[in-house]
Amino acid sequence: MSIKIGILGLGTVGCGVVQVLQQNAKDIQTRTHCDLQIKAILDRDLHRKRDVSGDFLLTDQPEEVLHDPEIDIIIEVMGGIEPARTFILEALKHGKNVVTANKDLIAVHGHELLDAANEAGKDLYFEASVGGGIPIIAALKESLSANKITHLLGIINGTTNYILTAMAEQGREYAEVLAEAQQLGYAEANPSSDVDGLDAARKLAILASIAFNSRVALNDVFVEGISKITREDLTYAAELGCTIKLLAVAKHQDEGIEVRVHPAILPLTHPLASVNGVFNAIYVVGDAVGETMFYGRGAGSLPTGSAIVSDVMRIARNLKSNSMSSINCTCYLDLPLKSSSDFYTAFYIRLLVKDEPRVLATLALLFAEANISFASIIQKQRGKDQAEIVLVTHPCREGALQEALDSVKAYSKVLSIDNVIRFEKDYPES
Numbered sequence: 450m451s452i453k454i455g456i457l458g459l460g461t462v463g464c465g466v467v468q469v470l471q472q473n474a475k476d477i478q479t480r481t482h483c484d485l486q487i488k489a490i491l492d493r494d495l496h497r498k499r500d501v502s503g504d505f506l507l508t509d510q511p512e513e514v515l516h517d518p519e520i521d522i523i524i525e526v527m528g529g530i531e532p533a534r535t536f537i538l539e540a541l542k543h544g545k546n547v548v549t550a551n552k553d554l555i556a557v558h559g560h561e562l563l564d565a566a567n568e569a570g571k572d573l574y575f576e577a578s579v580g581g582g583i584p585i586i587a588a589l590k591e592s593l594s595a596n597k598i599t600h601l602l603g604i605i606n607g608t609t610n611y612i613l614t615a616m617a618e619q620g621r622e623y624a625e626v627l628a629e630a631q632q633l634g635y636a637e638a639n640p641s642s643d644v645d646g647l648d649a650a651r652k653l654a655i656l657a658s659i660a661f662n663s664r665v666a667l668n669d670v671f672v673e674g675i676s677k678i679t680r681e682d683l684t685y686a687a688e689l690g691c692t693i694k695l696l697a698v699a700k701h702q703d704e705g706i707e708v709r710v711h712p713a714i715l716p717l718t719h720p721l722a723s724v725n726g727v728f729n730a731i732y733v734v735g736d737a738v739g740e741t742m743f744y745g746r747g748a749g750s751l752p753t754g755s756a757i758v759s760d761v762m763r764i765a766r767n768l769k770s771n772s773m774s775s776i777n778c779t780c781y782l783d784l785p786l787k788s789s790s791d792f793y794t795a796f797y798i799r800l801l802v803k804d805e806p807r808v809l810a811t812l813a814l815l816f817a818e819a820n821i822s823f824a825s826i827i828q829k830q831r832g833k834d835q836a837e838i839v840l841v842t843h844p845c846r847e848g849a850l851q852e853a854l855d856s857v858k859a860y861s862k863v864l865s866i867d868n869v870i871r872f873e874k875d876y877p878e879s
């Protein structure tokens with residue numbers, strides 16, 4: 450069976466898709482019993498130099514791809530909301546199956562697009578939208594579908610993990626490593642999506658919706674990025690036997706679901722602490738399976754191409770067997786969301802204070818008034834009459850910590866609160 454493919458966008462990921470389809474063509478044919486051919490590719494600039502070539506039409510006219518009656522599968526790898534959303538709806542209306550890597554779009558318009566695919570009786574797959582080459586969506590939707598998922602913790606942004614790893618291990622500067630991540634094709638077109646935590650929040654909204662069968666919108670995710678993390682924090686974390694990661698956390702508890710993305714201090718014994726560089730990992734706990742861990746390259750041309758081509762192969766098999774995957778929206782529950790003031794974690798607090806007697810004792814009292822006590826304290830002289838103090842609290846309610854910090858801010862001996870970072874001490878089986 451011959452299956453024709455149209456691609457929208459020929460950037461980092463588009464080139465990876467072409468390369469994977471070309472380099473593994475023979476095996477792909479054997480495994481799907483289909484001959485997959487790229488028929489047309491949409492690109493904005495037809496004259497720029499690219500890393501791939503082949504026997505396909507390169508066009509800047511969307512209709513030449515979207516309306517070609519021979520094309521069975523459209524791969525959207527342009528990114529952004531519009532015109533990607535309109536093009537996907539158009540493709541479905543014209544009877545095409547669709548594969549996309551676009552988490553911005555799926556996190557916000559996933560429901561609309563899945564409904565449109567359902568109505569058209571076509572497949573819509575988006576494995577590459579989370580975790581680059583890691584097959585996490587298929588795992589949650591299929592392989593783990595017998596479970597009630599209780600916890601999902603992940604490092605799901607390659608760019609920030611690349612930056613934090615280089616800062617911690619090589620003492621390199623934030624801006625220099627970010628530029629390198631952009632050059633390697635890891636970062637989004639607007640890299641503030643990566644460093645401000647939005648990219649991870651979009652991915653977490655997608656994962657939590659699938660894992661908990663309850664729609665989690667982007668706005669439901671509490672988000673904080675890595676821009677306030679300094680080399681001092683990384684050094685203190687190392688002193689505490691820990692590291693700092695941009696962590697995505699989703700928990701299903703009796704009170705509801707909790708979804709948050711923020712930098713977190715992790716003990717080196719934590720399963721996610723050794724996930725470095727552009728690698729991503731997602732730690733999933735199900736009531737039947739227990740702990741599982743998915744690990745791989747979270748960004749880049751070929752890893753993302755791998756996830757997309759696997760989705761294409763799934764569709765090819767469906768086309769060959771004249772079937773369609775179950776693409777009904779999997780969100781059949783409507784679970785309540787926990788408010789951020791009810792999140793329960795330990796905290797790392799770095800302060801600059803006057804180096805005088807009773808300051809530490811007063812700080813302990815101010816935190817104790819909010820029922821918060823310390824697990825560790827580090828104090829270092831800074832200049833003649835100042836001290837830097839790092840406090841690590843025992844787990845507490847986030848609302849209580851905010852109350853304590855308000856009192857600490859008002860204490861005249863405190864010169865500045867330089868950073869407050871959540872400390873993810875435990876994981877379910879610890």
Ligand SMILES: NC(=O)C1=CN([C@@H]2O[C@H](COP(=O)(O)OP(=O)(O)OC[C@H]3O[C@@H](n4cnc5c(N)ncnc54)[C@H](OP(=O)(O)O)[C@@H]3O)[C@@H](O)[C@H]2O)C=CC1
Pocket residue numbers: 457458459460461462463491492493494526527528529532550551552553577578581634635636637638747748749750753
């Ligand atoms: N890079 C990665 O590692 C990963 C990326 N993704 C997702 O994959 C998608 C693509 O990312 P990536 O390849 O990195 O992005 P790039 O910016 O490298 O590529 C996108 C390409 O699409 C082109 N394009 C954008 N809009 C249009 C349009 N309206 N008409 C024609 N061409 C258009 C761009 O052209 P121009 O350059 O002129 O703007 C560019 O060539 C995004 O949704 C991204 O979030 C997912 C997982 C990993």
Ligand SMILES: N[C@@H](CC=O)C(=O)O
Pocket residue numbers: 578580581605606607608609635636637643648747748749
């Ligand atoms: N910018 C993203 C790319 C993959 O989704 C990342 O760094 O993870």
